[in-house]
Amino acid sequence: MLKKLNRNIAPLVEMIDNIMFQYPEQQSYHDIETYVFNIGTNAYSLIQFIFPAGKIHSTKKLVADLTADMLLSGTSNKTSYEIAELLDFYGASIESHCNEDETTVRVYCLSRHLELVLDLVKEILFDAVFPEEEATIILSKWKQKQQINFQKTEYVATRLFKNILFGNVHSYGNLVEQEDFDKVSTVDVKEFYQQHYVHAKYKVVTAGCAPDKMNALLQKFTSDNASLRQSQIAPFVAALPNSTKIHSVEMPNVVQSSIVIGREMFNMHHQDYMDFYVLNSLLGGYFGSRLMSNLREDKGYTYGVHSTIYTRLYTGVFEISTEVNKENTQAAIDEIKIELLRLRMELVEEEELQIVKNYIIGHTLRGIDGPIKTSKLFKTLLVHDLNFNFSKEFENSVRKVSAQRLNELANQYLKEEDLYQVVVG
Amino acid sequence: MIQFNQFTLTNGLKVIVHEDDSTPLVTINTLYKVGTRDEDPNKTGFAHLFEHLMFGGSKHIENFDTPLEFAGGENNAFTTNDITNYYITLPVSNLETALWLESDRMLSLDFSQDNLDNQKQVVIEEFKETCINQPYGDLWHHLSALAYKVHSYQWPTIGKDISHIETANLDDVKQFYSRYYVPNNAVIVIAGGVQTKDVENLVHKWFGDIPAGQQVLRNIPQEPKQSEARFLEVIADVPVSCFYKTYAMCRRQDKEYYATDILSDILGSGDSSRLFQKLVKENKLCSAVNCFVTGSLDAGLFIIDTKLNEGVHYSDVERVIQSEIDKLIKDGIGTRELQKVKNQIESYSEYNDLDILNRATNLAFYEYMGNVDLINDELKSFMEISEEQIQEQARSLFVKEQSCTLFYKSSQQNHAEEIK
Numbered sequence: 001m002l003k004k005l006n007r008n009i010a011p012l013v014e015m016i017d018n019i020m021f022q023y024p025e026q027q028s029y030h031d032i033e034t035y036v037f038n039i040g041t042n043a044y045s046l047i048q049f050i051f052p053a054g055k056i057h058s059t060k061k062l063v064a065d066l067t068a069d070m071l072l073s074g075t076s077n078k079t080s081y082e083i084a085e086l087l088d089f090y091g092a093s094i095e096s097h098c099n100e101d102e103t104t105v106r107v108y109c110l111s112r113h114l115e116l117v118l119d120l121v122k123e124i125l126f127d128a129v130f131p132e133e134e135a136t137i138i139l140s141k142w143k144q145k146q147q148i149n150f151q152k153t154e155y156v157a158t159r160l161f162k163n164i165l166f167g168n169v170h171s172y173g174n175l176v177e178q179e180d181f182d183k184v185s186t187v188d189v190k191e192f193y194q195q196h197y198v199h200a201k202y203k204v205v206t207a208g209c210a211p212d213k214m215n216a217l218l219q220k221f222t223s224d225n226a227s228l229r230q231s232q233i234a235p236f237v238a239a240l241p242n243s244t245k246i247h248s249v250e251m252p253n254v255v256q257s258s259i260v261i262g263r264e265m266f267n268m269h270h271q272d273y274m275d276f277y278v279l280n281s282l283l284g285g286y287f288g289s290r291l292m293s294n295l296r297e298d299k300g301y302t303y304g305v306h307s308t309i310y311t312r313l314y315t316g317v318f319e320i321s322t323e324v325n326k327e328n329t330q331a332a333i334d335e336i337k338i339e340l341l342r343l344r345m346e347l348v349e350e351e352e353l354q355i356v357k358n359y360i361i362g363h364t365l366r367g368i369d370g371p372i373k374t375s376k377l378f379k380t381l382l383v384h385d386l387n388f389n390f391s392k393e394f395e396n397s398v399r400k401v402s403a404q405r406l407n408e409l410a411n412q413y414l415k416e417e418d419l420y421q422v423v424v425g
Numbered sequence: 426m427i428q429f430n431q432f433t434l435t436n437g438l439k440v441i442v443h444e445d446d447s448t449p450l451v452t453i454n455t456l457y458k459v460g461t462r463d464e465d466p467n468k469t470g471f472a473h474l475f476e477h478l479m480f481g482g483s484k485h486i487e488n489f490d491t492p493l494e495f496a497g498g499e500n501n502a503f504t505t506n507d508i509t510n511y512y513i514t515l516p517v518s519n520l521e522t523a524l525w526l527e528s529d530r531m532l533s534l535d536f537s538q539d540n541l542d543n544q545k546q547v548v549i550e551e552f553k554e555t556c557i558n559q560p561y562g563d564l565w566h567h568l569s570a571l572a573y574k575v576h577s578y579q580w581p582t583i584g585k586d587i588s589h590i591e592t593a594n595l596d597d598v599k600q601f602y603s604r605y606y607v608p609n610n611a612v613i614v615i616a617g618g619v620q621t622k623d624v625e626n627l628v629h630k631w632f633g634d635i636p637a638g639q640q641v642l643r644n645i646p647q648e649p650k651q652s653e654a655r656f657l658e659v660i661a662d663v664p665v666s667c668f669y670k671t672y673a674m675c676r677r678q679d680k681e682y683y684a685t686d687i688l689s690d691i692l693g694s695g696d697s698s699r700l701f702q703k704l705v706k707e708n709k710l711c712s713a714v715n716c717f718v719t720g721s722l723d724a725g726l727f728i729i730d731t732k733l734n735e736g737v738h739y740s741d742v743e744r745v746i747q748s749e750i751d752k753l754i755k756d757g758i759g760t761r762e763l764q765k766v767k768n769q770i771e772s773y774s775e776y777n778d779l780d781i782l783n784r785a786t787n788l789a790f791y792e793y794m795g796n797v798d799l800i801n802d803e804l805k806s807f808m809e810i811s812e813e814q815i816q817e818q819a820r821s822l823f824v825k826e827q828s829c830t831l832f833y834k835s836s837q838q839n840h841a842e843e844i845k
Binding site (some may be wrong): 014039044137150179254297299301303362 | 447485491494528550551697732771779781
């Protein structure tokens with residue numbers, strides 16, 4: 001017979017006191033750095049190739065994006081259809097993500113098909129031909145997609161916000177316009193490809209396949225590299241932020257406004273990054289955060305509000321964003337300002353601080369659950385020349401950070417006069 | 426092979442435990458057998474609104490999220506046509522915190538007017554954000570209403586109309602809760618670095634004294650066989666026209682499901698699929714093509730979804746689709762093409778199983794479908810489908826009288842407005 005339960009008393013919470021980060025095996029084959037994880041069952045593999053081929057590596061808009069997107073569009077020996085058919089036949093998939101700072105090509109497949117798939121990947125990565133016709137199809141699709149995006153307040157707001165922080169010339173701030181889709185040429189793409197793929201020092205992160213087999217495959221994969229050169233980024237200009245802090249764009253026929261508030265910040269290498277991450281989480285980085293509790297749970301102004309610190313190779317961005325009913329726009333902005341001010345005026349209570357710390361520790365654990373998540377996190381660190389030593393240090397600093405320290409950071413970085421604001425709606 | 430143990434409490438709560446000692450985390454997935462299909466036509470969007478209310482605190486626990494976050498956990502939920510599914514992931518040492526929270530909201534959710542008013546407002550904002558403030562946001566409202574005339578799948582999960590959410594009152598909410606949120610209408614899966622014995626003790630401790638509810642008897646009017654093709658044209662302020670075609674198909678749990686799903690892959694999943702090659706590559710009529718099946722527990726839909734290039738008339742797209750369908754019916758498919766799709770399905774299934782949350786959610790859903798062993802056996806059913814079965818399925822699926830056509834037409838002339 002069950003004893004009568006006292007449901008008013010929460011079960012004891014026991015937090016993990018030491019997160020185990022599993023490191024990959026590092027090798028260098030023919031000048032290419034490889035990182036091989038040995039986690040979980042070996043049936044399914046993820047191979048990530050990191051190329052120094054991000055948007056910052058090109059002086060011309062869309063060239064890096066188009067190159068990444070066209071890798072599957074044909075090689076000297078195969079048409080785009082033949083490539084697609086082969087990949088589909090092996091049940092493999094390849095995605096390329098052209099980010100600001102790098103392009104990551106991810107190959108997913110059953111480990112038993114890996115050898116055959118890698119032969120094809122090699123052809124795609126180093127012998128692509130970029131047919132004009134395929135470029136036209138992709139560009140018209142992108143152009144159409146942007147037309148659709150221009151009707152979304154969120155897209156218009158985040159885009160404008162980037163531009164305001166960095167200016168028109170800076171790689172992180174210059175915007176793609178409709179006419180830009182007509183200006184890219186495959187000549188530029190081919191040149192970019194030679195420099196930033198064929199002759200580039202790429203890096204490889206793998207997970208899934210048994211390490212012995214994986215290492216042998218990687219050795220073979222890199223064995224006949226072209227001559228490798230260091231990739232250059234396009235000349236980097238200083239950010240030229242807009243002189244006006246507050247911007248708004250009217251859009252007819254929309255029922256909600258998008259609000260973005262924030263500023264240029266720093267990246268993971270900065271001494272304040274780890275502690276600021278905790279401050280950001282407290283403000284708007286998780287469901288129980290102050291912004292979410294206030295704007296969503298208390299006022300019902302929005303379905304969601306988030307604050308984030310984005311980290312880039314050369315800088316970072318702090319950004320609060322939300323969508324609210326048009327009539328509530330000003331009220332929502334006021335509440336956001338109140339929450340920012342509270343962080344500067346009051347010390348956070350120990351209890352709330354402990355919640356956010358435990359949440360972040362749990363979140364970190366979830367971020368390394370299984371081979372796919374672990375190797376993806378490691379890849380992000382690698383782009384920034386970091387590894388799991390950073391994650392360990394991060395874990396320790398989260399456990400240590402004090403209310404006093406968060407208050408100092410809020411006063412240093414979250415002054416109202418330093419923040420930019422965009423409203424679209 | 427996914428191993429699991431299962432047991433049922435005397436109150437009818439079905440419990441499945443999946444042990445995986447490779448993770449320091451545990452996932453608690455609670456599925457309630459209630460979804461959009463169970464809604465009253467005048468109170469649509471209710472299952473989803475209720476999902477929001479489940480986070481408003483319960484009798485013994487004022488706030489759901491705070492204790493969970495304190496235990497290092499994260500949680501979310503989703504509502505579909507058929508189910509409402511809640512999941513929590515947290516360090517395995519804190520499993521009991523999750524069971525305490527989950528059991529208390531099953532036993533005694535706290536209904537307050539304030540919480541209801543607030544969550545109504547949040548859902549109304551969600552409605553606006555996803556259905557009104559987005560181009561094509563009302564697409565599913567049109568498509569569902571076109572394809573279903575009788576069955577409650579005729580409105581989307583968010584609801585037919587905002588007014589249904591606005592007028593929801595506490596009595597409705599309480600009634601819904603006592604009818605559907607009972608242990609005998611739920612499946613709970615606990616997956617991760619746990620031992621079944623320990624889980625069993627904890628589940629008995631926290632869920633054992635929750636009283637069973639009345640058995641949920643469903644009497645959802647089923648969609649009669651469609652006898653005439655339907656067509657709808659919608660004109661909207663969107664930059665690109667879209668064209669949709671649907672065919673009435675079987676239920677997720679029927680044996681025809683496998684061949685039907687394979688057909689959707691053959692026609693429109695991936696860059697080597699037939700419709701992608703014809704419509705996007707060869708004829709350049711479309712910028713995107715996608716085929717998929719809804720896989721619902723009552724009769725579902727096979728959907729072809731295309732985005733038209735500028736200046737293209739939909740009748741040209743329709744003609745190409747029809748000729749590809751005719752070809753499938755007449756010539757069937759080749760050995761390699763079928764093998765290709767099977768390889769894709771196998772690969773996707775392996776990938777999906779890497780994530781413990783997916784495993785937990787699937788175990789719960791298969792249990793609701795009536796056979797939890799499908800988690801391991803279903804792949805075999807796909808692999809056994811023959812070329813002849815595919816052709817046969819194409820013949821019975823692609824019937825003009827059981828199709829719907831939706832042309833979602835752009836009212837904009839050439840290009841979208843430029844925003845400076």
